[in-house]
Amino acid sequence: MVANPVASSSVAAGPQGGGRTAIAATLPGTLDQIVRLTRFQFRDYLRSRRFILMFAIVGVIGLILTSVVGYFRPAFISDPLAFYGSLWGGGVPFVVVLAAVIYGADAIAGEFQNKTGYFLMGLPIRRITVYTGKFIAAFLASLAAVALFAAILVANGAYYLGGNALPWQLGESFILAVVYLLAVLAAAMMFSSMFKTSSYATLLVALLFLIGFSLLQAVVSGLANITPWFVITYANTIIGGVLSNSCENQPGMHTCKVGGGPGGGFSITVNNATIPEGAAIMIAYFLLTAVAGIFLFEREEFS
Amino acid sequence: MTSPSIRAEGLTKRFGPTLALDRLDLKIEGSKCVGFLGPNGAGKTTALKMFTDMIFPTAGEAFLNEVSVQKDRKRALAACGVLIETPEIYPSLTPTEALQMVGKLRGLSDAALADRIPGVLAEVKMGEWANKKVGKFSKGMKQRINIAAALLPDPEILLLDEPTTGLDPRGMAEVRDIIRGLKRGQRLIFMSSHLLAEVSDVCDEVALLNRGKLLFYDTISNVSTQFARGQRAIDVGFSRPIDDATLGTKLAQLTGIASWERMDPLRVRLKLSGGTDGSIERLFSEVAGLGVGAVRFQESASALEEVYMTQVERGD
Ligand SMILES: Nc1ncnc2c1ncn2[C@@H]1O[C@H](COP(=O)(O)OP(=O)(O)O)[C@@H](O)[C@H]1O
Ligand SMILES: [Mg+2]
Numbered sequence: 001m002v003a004n005p006v007a008s009s010s011v012a013a014g015p016q017g018g019g020r021t022a023i024a025a026t027l028p029g030t031l032d033q034i035v036r037l038t039r040f041q042f043r044d045y046l047r048s049r050r051f052i053l054m055f056a057i058v059g060v061i062g063l064i065l066t067s068v069v070g071y072f073r074p075a076f077i078s079d080p081l082a083f084y085g086s087l088w089g090g091g092v093p094f095v096v097v098l099a100a101v102i103y104g105a106d107a108i109a110g111e112f113q114n115k116t117g118y119f120l121m122g123l124p125i126r127r128i129t130v131y132t133g134k135f136i137a138a139f140l141a142s143l144a145a146v147a148l149f150a151a152i153l154v155a156n157g158a159y160y161l162g163g164n165a166l167p168w169q170l171g172e173s174f175i176l177a178v179v180y181l182l183a184v185l186a187a188a189m190m191f192s193s194m195f196k197t198s199s200y201a202t203l204l205v206a207l208l209f210l211i212g213f214s215l216l217q218a219v220v221s222g223l224a225n226i227t228p229w230f231v232i233t234y235a236n237t238i239i240g241g242v243l244s245n246s247c248e249n250q251p252g253m254h255t256c257k258v259g260g261g262p263g264g265g266f267s268i269t270v271n272n273a274t275i276p277e278g279a280a281i282m283i284a285y286f287l288l289t290a291v292a293g294i295f296l297f298e299r300e301e302f303s
Numbered sequence: 304m305t306s307p308s309i310r311a312e313g314l315t316k317r318f319g320p321t322l323a324l325d326r327l328d329l330k331i332e333g334s335k336c337v338g339f340l341g342p343n344g345a346g347k348t349t350a351l352k353m354f355t356d357m358i359f360p361t362a363g364e365a366f367l368n369e370v371s372v373q374k375d376r377k378r379a380l381a382a383c384g385v386l387i388e389t390p391e392i393y394p395s396l397t398p399t400e401a402l403q404m405v406g407k408l409r410g411l412s413d414a415a416l417a418d419r420i421p422g423v424l425a426e427v428k429m430g431e432w433a434n435k436k437v438g439k440f441s442k443g444m445k446q447r448i449n450i451a452a453a454l455l456p457d458p459e460i461l462l463l464d465e466p467t468t469g470l471d472p473r474g475m476a477e478v479r480d481i482i483r484g485l486k487r488g489q490r491l492i493f494m495s496s497h498l499l500a501e502v503s504d505v506c507d508e509v510a511l512l513n514r515g516k517l518l519f520y521d522t523i524s525n526v527s528t529q530f531a532r533g534q535r536a537i538d539v540g541f542s543r544p545i546d547d548a549t550l551g552t553k554l555a556q557l558t559g560i561a562s563w564e565r566m567d568p569l570r571v572r573l574k575l576s577g578g579t580d581g582s583i584e585r586l587f588s589e590v591a592g593l594g595v596g597a598v599r600f601q602e603s604a605s606a607l608e609e610v611y612m613t614q615v616e617r618g619d
Pocket of ligand 1: 303318321322323341342343344345346347348349350
């Protein structure tokens with residue numbers, strides 16, 4: 001019958017009363033939209049259950065560290081570098097990974113799973129804007145958790161070491177931890193844009209960063225006997241390393257004497273990343289996974 | 304200002320073996336409301352998602368105000384209010400905040416937002432929920448907020464995918480009223496629906512889609528006259544079963560009845576040879592006067608329905 005593909009009806013229909021209310025709107029530029037989106041995303045994070053969860057976990061970790069140190073009074077409480085090297089250096093990589101899992105792994109997958117993506121994607125906004133806005137919001141929320149962890153340790157440090165015993169290396173370590181956060185969060189969001197279900201992305205990121213990379217590093221350096229420079233757990237040792245006064249944990253490749261008294265003991269060669277190496281590797285992780293994540297998200301269908 | 308337009312050029316989408324949309328060529332221009340009608344699975348949502356860059360065409364291109372959606376989603380969607388599926392809103396936001404987010408991303412000024420948000424929320428009858436968290440809202444309430452979000456910038460083009468789904472009958476009627484009200488502006492509304500009554504009720508034109516193929520696009524009045532050739536039909540309901548003999552001897556003898564068709568023991572459809580209101584009025588009293596228990600007398604669903612049924616049943 002009348003199957004008329006390029007049909008174009010000429011009849012203008014409908015009562016044509018007044019014109020549309022003129023609403024002055026100039027579409028903001030991409031950067032402007034990123035800032036605006038970040039603000040709303042961050043506000044959403046602040047109110048979400050995951051924010052409370054994250055703060056509770058960091059709070060509990062802080063509480064446990066505080067009570068363990070208070071009860072056992074380990075030797076390092078008299079040495080600022082050793083104090084922060086052990087507590088901050090040992091704890092912050094875990095806090096970073098946790099934050100990335102909690103905020104990053106869900107960031108994109110959650111938009112699909114919860115169908116909130118349909119709300120955003122109907123707007124005149126580029127995909128890269130959505131991705132970047134969400135990344136910055138997740139970064140700020142994670143940074144808040146890392147800062148809380150730092151605050152708890154500094155409060156402890158002030159108690160044991162006296163108010164002004166803040167080694168400058170702690171600042172350096174904090175910056176490196178932030179670089180690590182950028183890398184892990186970007187990777188988490190990249191994995192997040194590979195899945196449409198949050199739990200898969202969350203599980204994968206958690207397994208990878210809590211176990212996977214350490215395992216890979218052990219395998220690569222142990223079995224293949226090559227420097228695992230491409231594994232992020234090799235790079236992140238510099239976070240604790242800059243604070244450490246124990247030979248084995250200090251950045252760079254060097255020889256350390258271990259064990260034994262004046263007569264005994266032996267030398268080992270440790271092969272830690274140097275600070276520039278470690279920082280460069282973490283930044284490379286950040287850039288590569290950010291680009292890959294955006295690439296994936298640009299091609300992802302809301303179907 | 305040029306008139307708003309939407310255009311599809313060979314728009315095609317394949318999901319594995321399924322050809323969800325098959326070379327859709329469609330150009331709609333001007334201020335009007337066009338119903339995108341088709342049964343479930345026809346490909347309506349698929350087409351609308353390509354119009355909004357939520358999914359990508361296997362082939363072809365979509366244009367809003369002649370801006371390619373595939374090349375520049377931001378600019379193409381700038382003049383466009385969109386409601387596809389039933390999106391969820393961040394549960395921690397209130398309707399006011401959700402609309403602020405939409406408005407801010409679209410570049411509306413604070414003054415415009417302060418003025419406009421209460422207005423659109425009132426329009427969708429959600430005024431008293433303006434500052435409650437969306438998280439606990441029912442599906443229908445969320446859909447109202449979604450409609451409000453689409454209306455917020457007072458867009459030149461509105462793309463609505465089954466806007467009344469998830470609403471109760473009263474909500475559906477309210478949303479149809481809203482859409483009818485929107486037609487007053489300089490605006491192109493493209494609204495999908497599987498409900499024929501909704502399209503014929505609200506829209507000026509209809510594009511009929513079945514199994515991914517566009518069957519036709521025309522004004523509703525053209526469709527009605529072309530396909531039904533002016534023929535009208537009356538459904539008569541009886542209080543007691545009526546047998547074929549009575550039907551044949553009594554009803555069918557009345558002037559103006561071309562043929563009849565039994566629908567069930569208590570219902571008969573009379574096809575009229577004429578079709579003026581006068582002849583229908585005369586028939587009404589004659590049928591009632593027969594004393595065969597006729598208790599309901601109703602013009603049967605429109606010609607569009609016939610077209611819909613035959614075309615869609617035939618398939619491709
Ligand atoms: N993501 C998808 N994957 C596979 N098939 C799909 C997908 N989305 C839609 N389809 C199929 O495409 C066809 C059209 O679907 P849709 O556009 O949702 O129809 P409508 O909106 O008209 O009800 C259906 O056969 C549906 O099963
Ligand atoms: Mg649909």
